Amino acid sequence: MKTRKLENWVLGIGSLLTAAIWIFPLYWAFITSIRTEERVVSEGAGVIPDEFNLASYIDVLFDTKLLNWYWNSIGTSVIITLVVIVSGMMCAYAISQMRFPGRRLLYGVVLASFMVPSQALVVTQFILMNDMGLINTWAGIILPQLIVPVVIIVYKQFFDAVPKEMREAVVLDGGGDYTLLFRIYLPLNWGITTALAIITFIMAWNQFLWPFLVITTENQMTIPVGITQVNDAFGVYYARLMSVALLGAMPVAIAYLIFQKKVTEAVMISSGVKG
Amino acid sequence: MAMITNRRREVAVAMTLIAPFVLTFVLVFLYPTIRMIELSFTNAPLIGPGEWVGLANFKRLLTDNLFYTSLKNNGYFVLLTVVPTTALALAIAMMITRLKGPLQALILALFFLPYILPVSVVTQIWAWMLDFQFGVLQPVFAFFTGKPVPVFKNPYWVMPTVATVTIWWTNGFNVLLFIAGLRNISSDYYEAAALDGATRWQLFTKVTWPLLWPVTALVLTLQLILQLKIFDQIYLLSSGGPFNSSYVLLLMVYREAFQLNHGGYASAIALVLFVLIVVVSVLQFQLLRAGGNKQ
Numbered sequence: 296m297k298t299r300k301l302e303n304w305v306l307g308i309g310s311l312l313t314a315a316i317w318i319f320p321l322y323w324a325f326i327t328s329i330r331t332e333e334r335v336v337s338e339g340a341g342v343i344p345d346e347f348n349l350a351s352y353i354d355v356l357f358d359t360k361l362l363n364w365y366w367n368s369i370g371t372s373v374i375i376t377l378v379v380i381v382s383g384m385m386c387a388y389a390i391s392q393m394r395f396p397g398r399r400l401l402y403g404v405v406l407a408s409f410m411v412p413s414q415a416l417v418v419t420q421f422i423l424m425n426d427m428g429l430i431n432t433w434a435g436i437i438l439p440q441l442i443v444p445v446v447i448i449v450y451k452q453f454f455d456a457v458p459k460e461m462r463e464a465v466v467l468d469g470g471g472d473y474t475l476l477f478r479i480y481l482p483l484n485w486g487i488t489t490a491l492a493i494i495t496f497i498m499a500w501n502q503f504l505w506p507f508l509v510i511t512t513e514n515q516m517t518i519p520v521g522i523t524q525v526n527d528a529f530g531v532y533y534a535r536l537m538s539v540a541l542l543g544a545m546p547v548a549i550a551y552l553i554f555q556k557k558v559t560e561a562v563m564i565s566s567g568v569k570g
Numbered sequence: 571m572a573m574i575t576n577r578r579r580e581v582a583v584a585m586t587l588i589a590p591f592v593l594t595f596v597l598v599f600l601y602p603t604i605r606m607i608e609l610s611f612t613n614a615p616l617i618g619p620g621e622w623v624g625l626a627n628f629k630r631l632l633t634d635n636l637f638y639t640s641l642k643n644n645g646y647f648v649l650l651t652v653v654p655t656t657a658l659a660l661a662i663a664m665m666i667t668r669l670k671g672p673l674q675a676l677i678l679a680l681f682f683l684p685y686i687l688p689v690s691v692v693t694q695i696w697a698w699m700l701d702f703q704f705g706v707l708q709p710v711f712a713f714f715t716g717k718p719v720p721v722f723k724n725p726y727w728v729m730p731t732v733a734t735v736t737i738w739w740t741n742g743f744n745v746l747l748f749i750a751g752l753r754n755i756s757s758d759y760y761e762a763a764a765l766d767g768a769t770r771w772q773l774f775t776k777v778t779w780p781l782l783w784p785v786t787a788l789v790l791t792l793q794l795i796l797q798l799k800i801f802d803q804i805y806l807l808s809s810g811g812p813f814n815s816s817y818v819l820l821l822m823v824y825r826e827a828f829q830l831n832h833g834g835y836a837s838a839i840a841l842v843l844f845v846l847i848v849v850v851s852v853l854q855f856q857l858l859r860a861g862g863n864k865q
Contacts, residue, residue, distance in 0.1 A: 307673060310665050314680040320738065321683065323706055324695045336704050382590035394577075395584035401592070408599060410851040414799045414820055415844035418616070418827045418836050419602035419609065425617055439598045447591070472583050501688045503802045508828065519688035523806065526694075533698050540694040544687045551686050555679055558686075562743060563750045566788065 328352065328537040335533050351534040352542065355525065360513050361542060364521035369546075371436045371506075371517060372499040379443045379495045380488060387450030388476045402451070409444045414504060421508055435509040436517065440499055445565050446491050453484050490561035493554065500547055518543040606844070609837035616833040627838035637839070640819045643729065647800055647818065650733035652793045656786065659741050663748030664778075678749070682742035689739070693806040696735045697722070722808045725815035732803050732816060739803075740796070744789050751785030752778070791854050798847050819843045 323342065327335055330346045355361055389395065390402050413420075420439045421430075429435035457480060465475050481488065506517045513524060525539045551558050610627055614620025631637050666678050684692065699707045702720040711719040721727040759777045768776065779786075801820040804810060810817040810825075819839060827836035 306665070306668055310669060310673075310677050313662070313665070314677045317738070318680045318683065320695050320699060323699060327698065342706070378590075382594065385587040386591040389584045389587040393580055393584040393587070395581045395588075398584075401588060404595070408595070410795075410848055411599070411603075412795070412799050412844060412847045413599070414801065415823070415840045415847070416599070416602045416606060418823060418833065418840055419605040420598060421827070422605065422617065422833070423598070423602055438594070441594045442599050472580075472587070476587075497686055501686070503689045508824075519690045522688075522694065523690045531701075533701070533704070536694055537698060540691040544691045547686050547688075548683065551683065552679065555675065559678070559682075559746060562746045566747055566792070 324537045324541055327533055328541055330534055332532050332534050348534075351532075351538040355535050355539040355542065359525055359539060360516070360521060361539060363514050364516050364518045364543070365546075367433070367436075367515060368500055368518040371433050372496050374433070375437050375440050375499040376492050376496045378437075378441055379446055380492050382441070383443065383446035383491075384450050384481065384488070385476065387447045387454055388472070388480060390447070391451045391454035392475070392480075393472065405444045405447050408442065409448065413439065413442070417505060417508055420505075424509055429509075431510055431512050431515050433515075436506050439505055440502060443495055443498070446495065449487060449491060449565060449567075450484070453487050454480055457483055486560075487564065489557060490564050493558055493561040494565045497547060497558075603844075606837045606840055609834050610841045612834040614833040615831045616827050616836075618833075620834050623834070627835050630835065631838055631842065636814060636817060636822060637819075639814050640817045640822050643816060644798060644800070644818050646729055647733060648794060648797050650730060651736055651797045652790060654733075655737045655741050655744055655793060656789050658737065659744030659789065660748050660782075660786070662741070663745050663752060666745065667749055667752045678745070681745050684739050685742035687739065689802040690806055692735060692739045693803055696731075696738075697807060700731065723812050725812055728808050728812065728816045732800075732807055735807065736797070736800070736803055740793075744793070747785055747789055748782070751782050755781045791851070794854060795847060795851050798843075798850065819846075 326342065326344050328351060329344065329348055330340065331348050331350065334340055334346055334348075386401075386405075390398055390405075416439075424430055424435045424438070429438065461479050461483070462475060465479060470478070501519060502517070503519045507520045507523075510516050510520060513521070516524065522539050522543045525536060609620070611622060611624060612620035613623045613626070662681055666674060666681070669677060699705050700721050702708070702718055702723075705718075708718040711717075711721075719727055721731045755778065759781065760773060763773055763777055799820060800818050801824065804816050804818055804821060805824070808816045810821045820843060823836050823840045823843065826832040826839060
């Protein structure tokens with residue numbers, strides 16, 4: 296019994312130490328961000344916080360387009376999430392519950408597109424967006440990100456599992472498939488819906504390559520693309536670079552810390568491993 | 571008669587339900603794929619028409635040294651990331667599942683947090699930590715090599731460093747999958763094995779490893795495909811340098827299309843990458859599934 300207890304202590308302390316090492320880069324970024332630029336590059340600026348200075352945060356908030364980037368990131372990510380969830384849910388319902396020609400083919404395409412690298416399509420997607428006059432617009436950022444096959448795959452599995460008897464009451468009342476979807480299938484699967492929405496939102500928020508290609512004006516950039524501009528604007532001012540990086544990461548990081556359980560569940564569900 | 575109208579109505583309703591997805595899919599996925607194939611046989615610039623040149627782009631690709639360098643670097647990067655991150659994630663997951671209550675939640679959060687950061691946040695932080703003059707990690711390099719190392723300007727260090735940054739960034743996701751997999755293993759197996767006097771190592775090799783194989787296979791597959799598509803971290807940390815020692819296929823696509831204005835040639839490279847990833851995913855999926863069935 297005693298060795299058991301000792302073992303638990305060793306395990307607890309060991310895991311705290313490894314986790315502390317793992318999170319050190321974020322800690323270091325934070326310590327850097329609350330120092331003055333002079334202190335950051337001075338001799339003996341150690342790992343223990345010795346200054347609390349918010350000047351660089353104020354600088355980046357007002358001297359960069361950070362507020363614009365927040366707005367663009369939030370706007371595009373919210374729209375992408377809504378469209379992906381609603382269109383994915385509708386499509387999955389049809390595949391799961393209805394009979395129509397091409398149903399199997401459609402599901403095959405969804406499964407196959409899961410394996411297709413959208414990164415390889417950026418050249419022709421760019422040409423398409425250019426032809427449609429959507430370079431430097433929200434629509435340009437949004438459109439190519441609307442295909443998230445995993446949403447359909449997960450919804451289909453959960454819709455398949457809904458007992459058929461649930462349908463009868465609605466059908467007897469003369470309700471059609473839209474009523475069934477929004478009155479029965481959606482409410483029964485709120486948990487999945489929030490999980491999928493979280494995953495889609497995080498993916499959209501963190502997207503780098505595509506927004507980087509389709510946006511060339513600073514005003515229209517999203518957070519992940521915008522913060523790379525601060526390098527060019529300030530040069531090697533590391534307190535400011537770390538401030539802007541942390542501010543850019545903040546919204547999703549805070550959301551994660553609040554909804555930790557939900558995010559964990561979302562990752563597991565969307566990769567097909569049930570926890 | 572009523573049956574037929576019902577049937578027709580069902581099909582019509584189904585069409586409205588699938589229309590939003592199908593139309594978007596055709597517009598931003600299918601059409602660009604066909605266009606990519608078409609463009610790869612032309613000498614078109616990025617914007618504007620080109621002439622049909624047959625297989626010229628592909629012939630040129632086969633004699634392009636940068637293509638082989640990129641291909642090799644893609645492979646090297648896969649080696650540096652896929653198996654190490656899988657092994658590390660498994661070890662961390664096994665550690666976390668043995669913890670209890672709030673401590674478990676805290677440790678898991680700390681390991682997962684980097685995964686939700688935008689890539690540029692990750693690269694900014696690591697570029698600062700590895701800064702040649704002021705980087706907090708430079709004393710570590712000085713300790714092992716005798717002097718600070720400009721890691722992103724050094725052909726030997728650049729890929730291992732980008733791989734380390736990538737593992738730090740994405741490992742939390744794999745940890746989560748392994749934790750889910752470990753929770754699915756019923757404790758009955760462990761109790762039975764313990765009754766038979768199995769050692770820790772035997773518990774791992776005879777119970778955990780075989781029962782966890784489907785999850786391990788999933789992690790390996792997802793990682794392999796993800797790491798073949800490497801672009802962001804390399805572009806942001808080293809831009810493919812020094813001396814092309816971190817050049818990868820997607821970076822080549824980007825340079826040819828958006829900096830050198832070679833839409834046709836870029837499409838040919840993109841097509842090769844596209845086929846490569848599809849083939850690898852299908853192959854690996856089949857192989858791992860076969861391996862899993864044998865257990």
